[in-house]
Amino acid sequence: MAQTTASNVPIHPLDPPSAAEVERATALIKETMGKSWGERAGFCSVALVEPAKAALKSFAAGESPGRQLRFLGYDYPVDDPDGGFDATVDLTSGEVAMSRIAKGQAPIGGADVFNAIRIAKQDSGWQAAMRRRGIEDFEHVQIDPWPASGYPHPSIPRGHRAHRCISFVREDKTDNGYARPVQGLIAHVDLTAGRVAHLEDHGDVPLPPESGRYDAASQPRLREGPKPLSITQPEGISFTVDGNAVAWQNWEFRVSLHPINGLVLHQLGYRDAGELRPILHRAALSEMIVPYGDTDPMHRWKHVLDAGEASIGNCANSLMLGCDCLGEIRYLDHVAVKPDGTARLVKNAICIHEEDRGILWKHHDGHSQTTEVRRSRRLVVSSFHTVGNYEYGFYWHLYLDGSIEMEVKLTGIVGVSAVLDGEERAEFAPLVAPNLASPVHQHLFCFRLDFDLDGETNSVYEAETEAVPAGESNPDGTAFRIRSRLLASEKQAMRNVDAARSRCWKVVNPERRNRLGNPVGYRLLPGATPALLAEASSKVAARAAFARHNLWVTPYRPDEICAAGDHPNLNPGGDGLPAWTTGDRSVEATDIVLWHTVGSTHLPRPEDWPVMPVETCGFLLQPVGFFDRNPALDLPPH
Ligand code: CO
Numbered sequence: 001m002a003q004t005t006a007s008n009v010p011i012h013p014l015d016p017p018s019a020a021e022v023e024r025a026t027a028l029i030k031e032t033m034g035k036s037w038g039e040r041a042g043f044c045s046v047a048l049v050e051p052a053k054a055a056l057k058s059f060a061a062g063e064s065p066g067r068q069l070r071f072l073g074y075d076y077p078v079d080d081p082d083g084g085f086d087a088t089v090d091l092t093s094g095e096v097a098m099s100r101i102a103k104g105q106a107p108i109g110g111a112d113v114f115n116a117i118r119i120a121k122q123d124s125g126w127q128a129a130m131r132r133r134g135i136e137d138f139e140h141v142q143i144d145p146w147p148a149s150g151y152p153h154p155s156i157p158r159g160h161r162a163h164r165c166i167s168f169v170r171e172d173k174t175d176n177g178y179a180r181p182v183q184g185l186i187a188h189v190d191l192t193a194g195r196v197a198h199l200e201d202h203g204d205v206p207l208p209p210e211s212g213r214y215d216a217a218s219q220p221r222l223r224e225g226p227k228p229l230s231i232t233q234p235e236g237i238s239f240t241v242d243g244n245a246v247a248w249q250n251w252e253f254r255v256s257l258h259p260i261n262g263l264v265l266h267q268l269g270y271r272d273a274g275e276l277r278p279i280l281h282r283a284a285l286s287e288m289i290v291p292y293g294d295t296d297p298m299h300r301w302k303h304v305l306d307a308g309e310a311s312i313g314n315c316a317n318s319l320m321l322g323c324d325c326l327g328e329i330r331y332l333d334h335v336a337v338k339p340d341g342t343a344r345l346v347k348n349a350i351c352i353h354e355e356d357r358g359i360l361w362k363h364h365d366g367h368s369q370t371t372e373v374r375r376s377r378r379l380v381v382s383s384f385h386t387v388g389n390y391e392y393g394f395y396w397h398l399y400l401d402g403s404i405e406m407e408v409k410l411t412g413i414v415g416v417s418a419v420l421d422g423e424e425r426a427e428f429a430p431l432v433a434p435n436l437a438s439p440v441h442q443h444l445f446c447f448r449l450d451f452d453l454d455g456e457t458n459s460v461y462e463a464e465t466e467a468v469p470a471g472e473s474n475p476d477g478t479a480f481r482i483r484s485r486l487l488a489s490e491k492q493a494m495r496n497v498d499a500a501r502s503r504c505w506k507v508v509n510p511e512r513r514n515r516l517g518n519p520v521g522y523r524l525l526p527g528a529t530p531a532l533l534a535e536a537s538s539k540v541a542a543r544a545a546f547a548r549h550n551l552w553v554t555p556y557r558p559d560e561i562c563a564a565g566d567h568p569n570l571n572p573g574g575d576g577l578p579a580w581t582t583g584d585r586s587v588e589a590t591d592i593v594l595w596h597t598v599g600s601t602h603l604p605r606p607e608d609w610p611v612m613p614v615e616t617c618g619f620l621l622q623p624v625g626f627f628d629r630n631p632a633l634d635l636p637p638h
Helices: 019-036 053-058 110-122 124-132 539-543 577-583
Strands: 042-048 068-074 085-090 096-100 141-147 162-169 185-190 195-201 239-242 245-248 251-258 262-272 275-291 330-337 343-365 370-387 390-399 404-412 431-433 441-451 459-467 480-486 504-513 519-526 551-555 592-602 612-624
Touching (some): 019 042, 019 068, 019 085, 019 096, 019 330, 019 343, 042 251, 042 330, 110 124, 110 162, 110 195, 124 185, 124 195, 239 330, 239 343, 245 370, 251 330, 251 370, 275 390, 275 539, 370 404, 404 441, 404 592, 441 612, 459 592, 504 592, 519 592, 551 577, 592 612
Antiparallel strands (some): 042 068, 068 085, 085 096, 141 162, 162 185, 185 195, 239 245, 262 275, 275 441, 330 343, 370 390, 390 404, 404 612, 441 592, 459 480, 459 504, 504 519, 519 612, 551 592
């Protein structure tokens, strides 16, 4: 049932890197680096260098696709530590273009995490601080190495790789360590120097009393569950998967997994009366930020860029039929790179299936006593990623009426603090269990939406409603109207949601009109979403400036992909959107990219403990005059 692309020979320029390509490229990089590829060197990620739009458009099936892969990695140069390497390998010519990362660092790799844990556990100061807290059995201590943010401890020199390590105590290997956080202790690990550079110790708080096990065997009793629900498609699925190309009910697109951007839809178009009309050239997560609002020294520095720092795409789960996905599923695999340059295969990383979605449209006509009703169905393209204590699911939904939806699912285990009786600081960290508090925080996801709406000449308008003052033309005072204005430049297009005004943003192609004479359009309907709450002067606001506005618009540039820049790990900030938009470029009647930040401000509840029921956020893209009428009128009745 599963389709495997891993070992296939790429035939399209957007086909993801194959295992053979990855291994050939890493061999070429090692050869180029010669002696500087030492024992401590490692690869963090590999991504296809997606050809620029013009090249993609002129590609014809059967041609040999040009292939370039880009690798990020580290090699710990001895005398002059820097951010590691950023290398592009041309697989046709065998050429390696290598640059050193001057600002920021290559992302966190598996070896970093392993080494940070080892270094912290071996540190005599850390051991003494644990013993003082009555913790002697270090084997069952779980250490979570957090990114050191853009400002590692001052005792760690610039150019060194670094982590902040916090600890949890497990009863045994299978326990949920988050139930028992070691309060007050942070080990600042200098990975480059291989030592704990500074031990931050704010004093002892006893471990919370209760276990936080969430597996079925640990529950006092299990309810009688619902009866089995089988989803079968006796005549088969109604979509096709050809390599990474997918087609379903007029929709056509390609899909891939990118190490930073996760699940990517490429070249999404809708076949309308025989014509394939492009909508989105590329749509994916660009970057994300999880900032904590608690003033507690255990949490106030926490803000993780899980896409660029942790390579969220490479944290993709191997999905399980019947658990993660229900029904008739087609899977695609993902190829990542191991630190040593060999390929790592994630089986079943992308799940594609159809879902019934209730009613699409309906009317009962009382005069004729007739009812017309059509059922809604959606194509779901999804992946799920584990990043430390959290899980993130990304779900692209394509609908029969031309709507496109992104739904992010958040689950996993919340961050925690141990607190003394009566010392709960509920405004910053509500209690979720006895002596266990969970800090307030946000999850903000910036999606990059590269529109090609019926071509590359696109503009974006902000539309919202406004009440009309009562007067001669509005005698009943009931009037309200649509106000629409062009967002002509990058600075004009830095916008935030306003639900009270039904604010939305509409992408149009001024060169193509619908039958009513208006430009064809698609609108971005934001959900009930916050933006970054931290102060503009804060370090997190500098590192994740993208999250300060729900909308940014930029002209398309092939190298402007990651909203916080290409090397956000240990980067003090300023890269990406804030840097690109300083020139206030025009975004009118040109090839434009929308950057939409959505998310949730998470105020933890007892019900979020010990594992959090899925919470969602997302957005909807709806055709507005893209079609001449309801495009699903032609859907046959069941
Ligand atoms: Co949360």
